[in-house]
Amino acid sequence: MHATAVAVLASDAAARAAGEPLGVPVVAAPAEALVLLVSTPKGLALQVTGADAPGPVVVELVKGKVGWRKRHGASPRDPLCRALGLHKGTRTVVDATAGLLVDSMALVNAGLEVTAVERAPVVHALQRDAVKRAGGVPGLTLVLGDAIELLRAWQGSARAPDAVLVDPMYDDERSSVAPKEMRALRLAVGADVDGAALVTAARACARSRVVVKRSRHAPPLVPAPSYAHEGRTTRFDVYLRA
Numbered sequence: 737m738h739a740t741a742v743a744v745l746a747s748d749a750a751a752r753a754a755g756e757p758l759g760v761p762v763v764a765a766p767a768e769a770l771v772l773l774v775s776t777p778k779g780l781a782l783q784v785t786g787a788d789a790p791g792p793v794v795v796e797l798v799k800g801k802v803g804w805r806k807r808h809g810a811s812p813r814d815p816l817c818r819a820l821g822l823h824k825g826t827r828t829v830v831d832a833t834a835g836l837l838v839d840s841m842a843l844v845n846a847g848l849e850v851t852a853v854e855r856a857p858v859v860h861a862l863q864r865d866a867v868k869r870a871g872g873v874p875g876l877t878l879v880l881g882d883a884i885e886l887l888r889a890w891q892g893s894a895r896a897p898d899a900v901l902v903d904p905m906y907d908d909e910r911s912s913v914a915p916k917e918m919r920a921l922r923l924a925v926g927a928d929v930d931g932a933a934l935v936t937a938a939r940a941c942a943r944s945r946v947v948v949k950r951s952r953h954a955p956p957l958v959p960a961p962s963y964a965h966e967g968r969t970t971r972f973d974v975y976l977r978a
């Protein structure tokens with residue numbers, strides 16, 4: 737039998753209530769999916785199926801790394817904030833590949849207005865659950881949809897942001913999201929093969945700049961960034977609006 741990539745178990749009422757309205761398929765047994773949207777005492781989670789699977793992955797906005805950054809405040813010298821032009825007047829950002837909201841929360845905590853776009857319904861369900869558990873996150877708006885289409889629709893309108901962040905999923909090792917989380921995400925959403933089209937839509941929409949997050953030694957996703965900010969494992973390629 738060919739397993740569905742991601743699904744909810746028929747027996748998990750809470751996960752079904754979150755996933756079914758978003759179109760997440762329902763299965764009878766864990767073996768029918770590679771990843772399950774499950775309800776846990778910590779909140780909704782992604783659970784990779786199979787004997788050697790790591791534990792469930794939740795989006796956590798209050799505790800852990802994201803919570804620590806919130807309590808200690810984001811540094812204006814943070815390479816992501818600098819790349820997005822916080823010091824040059826950037827106030828609104830579309831995070832076009834929101835995922836587990838690690839980057840979105842870093843930007844919110846730095847005082848930016850963030851629209852976090854996610855196209856995988858199951859990941860959007862995790863995000864909504866996390867925001868609800870956190871009692872709301874001022875400055876963060878979650879949107880379910882394909883950022884390529886949304887950015888094209890927002891181009892030239894009041895919804896066009898100062899900057900767009902693009903961080904597509906690759907097969908290489910990544911730093912901002914830990915390996916367990918990345919494995920679950922990768923199985924749930926697959927590789928993002930249309931990253932270059934997303935950058936094109938972002939460059940047409942952003943008022944000031946687009947930042948593409950890459951592994952430090954990976955080639956640019958789209959040729960000729962204006963410049964790059966290099967971190968220990970990550971590089972931010974900056975495309976300034978002409």
Ligand SMILES: C[S@@+](CC[C@H](N)C(=O)[O-])C[C@H]1O[C@@H](n2cnc3c(N)ncnc32)[C@H](O)[C@@H]1O
Binds near residue numbers: 837840912
């Ligand atoms: C590598 S993860 C991003 C991790 C994120 N930066 C974080 O801090 O957690 C990529 C995510 O972007 C989503 N994605 C990729 N292309 C997209 C698109 N065109 N529109 C909306 N979401 C997209 C994927 O479904 C996946 O959840």
